[in-house]
Amino acid sequence: MINNNQLEALVQRIERLEDEKAVLTVDISEVYQEAKGVGFDPKILRKVIAIRKQDQAKVKEEAAVLDLYLQALGMTPLEVAIAKEAEQ
């Protein structure tokens, strides 16, 4: 026995979110189009974005390791937050 209303609600929520996602995909394409219009090669631009993403991933990774070290040193989350603040 399944709850139809519950199922339908879930399906609709997912579809709604996927629609929004599809809109963003189009938005992104449009920015690439615009970039092309002002002379930037979209293909290269995509590579630039990918590289930056990699970098950010590394930064987050390092931040996570830093957290681990700090926590291993007995610092509480609050202290960790303060320490992060101090980094900048």
Added chain:
Amino acid sequence: MINNNQLEALVQRIERLEDEKAVLTVDISEVYQEAKGVGFDPKILRKVIAIRKQDQAKVKEEAAVLDLYLQALGMTPLEVAIAKEAEQ
């Protein structure tokens, strides 16, 4: 010679949009998790969503071929629009 400011602005816009997209991806996963929590098999749920998506795709495909037929019959876009109106 490239315009640095222009490039940076474009990159940031794209990254912003991709961030929003990533958020939606997470949101969708969470709905699937929630569904699992109330007893729906995520795998089946995904298939259900896929079937509904294919239904919609089929409808769009048929609408596209109808447009082509109308155009093949020598109807101009305006006439096509009118014909679409008449469908309803």
Added chain:
Amino acid sequence: MINNNQLEALVQRIERLEDEKAVLTVDISEVYQEAKGVGFDPKILRKVIAIRKQDQAKVKEEAAVLDLYLQALGMTPLEVAIAKEAEQ
């Protein structure tokens, strides 16, 4: 250390298959050309093929979800196979 002969054999097999695939791509184009020659609009024809393909995809998708339902009901693959047999 890699086995050169083995690698070369694999590469050649793949290239052979891709050649055959490319031949089929050409063959398909030729049929579209032929169709055009006897008055069928290739664009519409492609859409017709696409619609039929989507029909088939939808059927397969539904069959897949049926399998999942059966499995969710605790039926073993054998039972699933029997159930499929019984469909016919």
Added chain:
Amino acid sequence: MINNNQLEALVQRIERLEDEKAVLTVDISEVYQEAKGVGFDPKILRKVIAIRKQDQAKVKEEAAVLDLYLQALGMTPLEVAIAKEAEQ
């Protein structure tokens, strides 16, 4: 008025060819699988195939230019074929 039999025959020929193409796609995947099974990284293998394809494309390009030269020198297609034969 369209000729239904003719249309159906064309559609079936196209679908038949596309089926064969799909089979080859599977065959190719299987060779990659097999390669993986004996220790070759499929991803890298794909790159190797792509590079060789590029080379062949260049070779064909050069052959086409050669043909142009030969034809410019007043050689007929037959002579071109013979010249190719002689290359080997």
Added chain:
DNA sequence: CACTGGAAAATGCCGC
């Protein structure tokens, strides 16, 4: 934790 299957992104191509 490797692996399969499926979703998403990117490249290439064909028609206009």
Added chain:
DNA sequence: GCGGCATTTTCCAGTG
């Protein structure tokens, strides 16, 4: 030569 489409390839989650 450009946009749109199809194919291909890459990525990732789920699974055993």
